[in-house]
Amino acid sequence: MSGVALVTGASRGIGRAIAIALGSDGHAVAVNFASRADAAKGVVSEIRASGGKAEAFQADVSDAGQVEDLFARVGEALGPVAVLVNNA
Numbered sequence: 001m002s003g004v005a006l007v008t009g010a011s012r013g014i015g016r017a018i019a020i021a022l023g024s025d026g027h028a029v030a031v032n033f034a035s036r037a038d039a040a041k042g043v044v045s046e047i048r049a050s051g052g053k054a055e056a057f058q059a060d061v062s063d064a065g066q067v068e069d070l071f072a073r074v075g076e077a078l079g080p081v082a083v084l085v086n087n088a
Contacts, residue, residue: 003082006030006074008061011039015087019043023052027083030074031056034088053078061088 005022009015011033020043023029029047031054033040040056047054055077059070074081 002026004028004030004074004078004080005083005085006032006071006081007085007087008032009034009088010043010085011036015085016043018085018087019054020046020050022083022085023047023054024050026052028053028078030054030078030081032061032070032088033058034060061086 002025005027007015007019010019010031019029019031031040031043033056044054044056057070057073059066061067071081
């Protein structure tokens with residue numbers, strides 16, 4: 001693995017494409033979403049289907065408290081964040 005990558009707004013569009021590319025490159029991917037849990041789970045499934053590691057994490061990144069909690073949850077589940085893509 002190349003480390004943990006956290007992609008905000010990763011449930012659709014550019015964020016989704018970035019998350020899938022990072023997963024293909026060997027990163028464990030933290031797929032952040034605000035409200036589209038099903039879409040985020042789809043991204044996780046796609047990354048896993050290609051042999052990657054990914055988990056979905058709900059958080060509103062406009063809320064500092066939720067961001068702190070997000071980083072803590074990602075750290076517990078996947079390890080420390082090495083790559084951050086602020087797509088949201």
